[in-house]
Amino acid sequence: MDKMVNIFLFGKKYEVPDNLTIMCAMEYAGYQLVRGCGCRNGFCGACATIYRIKGDRELKVCLACQTKVENDMYIATLPFFPLIKQVYDIENIKPEQQIMMQLYPEIYACIGCNACTKSCTQKLNVMQYIAYAQRGDFKSCAEESFDCVMCGVCSSRCPAGISHPQVAMLARRLNGKYLAPKSEHLESRVAEIKDGTYDELIEALMGKTIEEMKELYNHRDIEK
Amino acid sequence: MYSAEFQKSLHEVEAAREANIAYEPARMSAEDKERLLEAYHPDYKKTEFEKLQFGPNKGDVVPRELCEILQAHSRITADQIDLNDVRYDVDVLIIGGGGAGASAAIEADRAGASTMIVTKLRIGDANTMMAEGGIQAADKPNDSPAIHFLDAFGGGHFAAKRELLAKLVCDAPEAIQWLNELGVEFDKTSDGTMITTHGGGTSRKRMHAAKDYSGAEIMRTLRDEVLNRGINVVDFTAAIELILDDKGNAAGAVLMNMETKELMVARAKTVIIATGGAGRMHYQGFPTSNHYGATADGLVLGYRVGAKLLYADTLQYHPTGAAYPSQIFGALVTEKVRSLGAKLVNSEGRVFMHPLETRDVAAASIIRECSDRDKGIDTGNGKAVWLDTPMIERIGGEGTIERRIPAMMRMFANYGIDIRKEPILVYPTLHYQNGGLDINADGMTPNVENLFVAGEAVGGIHGRNRLMGNSLLDIIVFGRNAGKNAAAKSRNIEMGMLTLDHIAAFDAEREKAGVKTSAVSPRLLPDYTNRHERT
Numbered sequence: 171m172d173k174m175v176n177i178f179l180f181g182k183k184y185e186v187p188d189n190l191t192i193m194c195a196m197e198y199a200g201y202q203l204v205r206g207c208g209c210r211n212g213f214c215g216a217c218a219t220i221y222r223i224k225g226d227r228e229l230k231v232c233l234a235c236q237t238k239v240e241n242d243m244y245i246a247t248l249p250f251f252p253l254i255k256q257v258y259d260i261e262n263i264k265p266e267q268q269i270m271m272q273l274y275p276e277i278y279a280c281i282g283c284n285a286c287t288k289s290c291t292q293k294l295n296v297m298q299y300i301a302y303a304q305r306g307d308f309k310s311c312a313e314e315s316f317d318c319v320m321c322g323v324c325s326s327r328c329p330a331g332i333s334h335p336q337v338a339m340l341a342r343r344l345n346g347k348y349l350a351p352k353s354e355h356l357e358s359r360v361a362e363i364k365d366g367t368y369d370e371l372i373e374a375l376m377g378k379t380i381e382e383m384k385e386l387y388n389h390r391d392i393e394k
Numbered sequence: 395m396y397s398a399e400f401q402k403s404l405h406e407v408e409a410a411r412e413a414n415i416a417y418e419p420a421r422m423s424a425e426d427k428e429r430l431l432e433a434y435h436p437d438y439k440k441t442e443f444e445k446l447q448f449g450p451n452k453g454d455v456v457p458r459e460l461c462e463i464l465q466a467h468s469r470i471t472a473d474q475i476d477l478n479d480v481r482y483d484v485d486v487l488i489i490g491g492g493g494a495g496a497s498a499a500i501e502a503d504r505a506g507a508s509t510m511i512v513t514k515l516r517i518g519d520a521n522t523m524m525a526e527g528g529i530q531a532a533d534k535p536n537d538s539p540a541i542h543f544l545d546a547f548g549g550g551h552f553a554a555k556r557e558l559l560a561k562l563v564c565d566a567p568e569a570i571q572w573l574n575e576l577g578v579e580f581d582k583t584s585d586g587t588m589i590t591t592h593g594g595g596t597s598r599k600r601m602h603a604a605k606d607y608s609g610a611e612i613m614r615t616l617r618d619e620v621l622n623r624g625i626n627v628v629d630f631t632a633a634i635e636l637i638l639d640d641k642g643n644a645a646g647a648v649l650m651n652m653e654t655k656e657l658m659v660a661r662a663k664t665v666i667i668a669t670g671g672a673g674r675m676h677y678q679g680f681p682t683s684n685h686y687g688a689t690a691d692g693l694v695l696g697y698r699v700g701a702k703l704l705y706a707d708t709l710q711y712h713p714t715g716a717a718y719p720s721q722i723f724g725a726l727v728t729e730k731v732r733s734l735g736a737k738l739v740n741s742e743g744r745v746f747m748h749p750l751e752t753r754d755v756a757a758a759s760i761i762r763e764c765s766d767r768d769k770g771i772d773t774g775n776g777k778a779v780w781l782d783t784p785m786i787e788r789i790g791g792e793g794t795i796e797r798r799i800p801a802m803m804r805m806f807a808n809y810g811i812d813i814r815k816e817p818i819l820v821y822p823t824l825h826y827q828n829g830g831l832d833i834n835a836d837g838m839t840p841n842v843e844n845l846f847v848a849g850e851a852v853g854g855i856h857g858r859n860r861l862m863g864n865s866l867l868d869i870i871v872f873g874r875n876a877g878k879n880a881a882a883k884s885r886n887i888e889m890g891m892l893t894l895d896h897i898a899a900f901d902a903e904r905e906k907a908g909v910k911t912s913a914v915s916p917r918l919l920p921d922y923t924n925r926h927e928r929t
Binding site: 339 | 515539584610619
């Protein structure tokens with residue numbers, strides 16, 4: 171028999187087994203989720219959740235699919251948060267500080283309270299990556315923010331109204347497209363394929379019998 | 395930290411680690427693999443399959459749960475819908491907001507077509523977001539599209555439609571380039587060389603990755619691009635029935651708001667089904683690595699209007715689903731863990747197979763170890779085997795895990811397990827729908843004009859098993875392909891009168907076949923209320 175704990179979903183009390191995640195506990199209680207549930211594996215950021223343990227002053231945040239229930243947990247989900255997402259043409263912007271000033275000027279209003287970092291469900295150093303973005307250091311911003319799941323909790327806690335995940339998204343795209351080194355072997359392979367270099371080889375495979383293909387497959391050489 | 399009941403076996407794993415790192419297990423012969431699959435792979439368990447009694451694939455066997463929803467009733471009847479009351483009128487309607495749908499939308503929009511995505515959850519709530527290990531492309535000097543073709547064709551048991559597979563491998567390098575130019579980050583060395591690894595069944599190291607967030611990095615970038623382009627994304631809205639015109643061609647869909655249940659009509663010159671997989675159908679009671687909405691909706695929508703399925707009887711069970719702790723039961727442990735050197739080890743500390751066999755073979759081998767051979771570890775949720783992750787740090791040096799597979803490290807750390815120091819417990823999990831709707835190389839179904847399919851909802855690209863890294867590739871290649879071709883096709887279409895007559899026709903077929911069912915479909919979401927065994 172599972173050990174049971176009391177939790178409070180939007181203030182209402184439910185008794186649930188203590189080995190469940192918050193998400194499964196909501197379902198155990200009878201909720202058919204539509205909002206606040208996506209990949210159920212910690213990648214999509216749909217299930218941002220705020221909670222407080224009774225008697226504890228600290229307000230905590232988490233992903234509901236990655237966090238176990240505790241006794242006397244008061245839970246409110248945050249299935250949507252109004253982030254600012256600026257639109258831009260990736261082909262026609264430059265990886266320079268100017269672009270952040272233009273699209274996300276509010277990052278310069280950061281007061282350094284660090285509430286974003288404290289609230290990150292992925293334990294990222296959010297304030298630091300915003301500092302990199304302010305300086306136009308998009309490579310560092312991209313690296314520091316890489317594991318972001320865009321749940322939006324940081325922005326919900328920000329007194330300056332910054333949409334941190336969107337700032338980081340822009341930095342990563344600038345880094346991936348303009349700053350990271352180009353792959354020459356990739357570009358030459360694309361050109362070779364366009365030139366028809368492999369057409370004959372592929373054509374030959376298209377015409378072979380299954381027996382011939384098995385022979386080739388079972389005796390192919392495998393790189394160490 | 396593992397509790398006392400695991401300690402004895404854990405000690406054996408630790409004691410054997412050095413020897414196990416040095417040990418290079420042989421790969422199985424073709425005959426060994428065949429025997430193993432027949433005896434242990436879930437696809438070969440005949441009692442779990444059922445014959446379709448009517449419809450385009452009458453006589454074919456499919457998983458029982460899929461058979462039920464394919465033969466089920468529509469959620470609506472034709473007289474409930476006023477087809478003259480058109481809420482959305484577009485050139486290209488894309489059903490599904492994952493990697494395939496987003497890629498299709500970007501290309502359709504780029505081609506100048508009015509494009510709309512409808513998705514029952516949010517854009518990006520999709521298996522693409524959860525793909526961890528990487529994406530294949532033959533772009534290294536020692537590799538070629540032909541070698542890639544051979545690996546995938548053999549790995550898929552020589553059953554792939556060759557014209558689809560040829561497109562997949564030949565368009566692969568360009569797909570990587572397209573993603574990179576959209577700003578997707580890839581793991582590269584300082585001179586720009588892609589860092590590539592093996593996957594199960596590859597003969598060259600061609601797995602490109604963005605740490606172990608490969609799919610997430612691709613999906614969030616595609617989503618950002620869709621939003622930048624101002625493409626209409628109608629979220630929390632499901633397509634519940636396709637609409638045809640009086641010539642029998644695809645011409646739109648009936649939509650349902652998931653929250654208010656309002657029904658709406660979308661008219662479209664072309665329709666792309668990009669609804670993804672079926673893990674949440676929990677075939678044979680397996681847990682799944684799939685996202686919440688993976689319920690085979692597109693297969694149902696297509697089947698009901700006459701589109702044929704190909705290989706719908708084959709599913710992929712990813713060999714390494716998390717088996718412990720229960721909170722992450724069934725969650726994906728990326729194959730990259732094995733690419734980086736971790737081996738599969740049984741309860742006695744023995745390496746029982748080559749870690750990079752294809753997924754179906756690896757899954758069957760683990761099931762054998764945990765059943766007839768009785769060398770599994772009891773987790774309280776069934777048996778499991780060890781995946782010895784500390785080997786990675788020994789082989790690649792300290793810090794390799796944090797650098798290359800941070801998501802895995804985080805997932806287990808949430809439950810107090812440090813995968814750098816302790817191995818993890820794994821068992822196969824329902825991961826991928828190998829089969830799906832049949833398409834031609836242009837992405838359109840052969841039997842319903844103007845109906846395109848892309849991504850996991852397609853059958854035939856991979857044959858009867860898929861290699862790691864070929865599905866992130868297929869959603870990009872065939873997503874883009876469908877988007878371009880649907881947009882081009884939409885320019886020359888004279889639509890006839892809209893109709894939902896196929897619903898009654900399908901009901902009549904069911905009646906004639908003598909099938910009695912109260913089921914309705916598509917299912918849209920699984921029902922986990924008042925139960926607690928799913929993660």
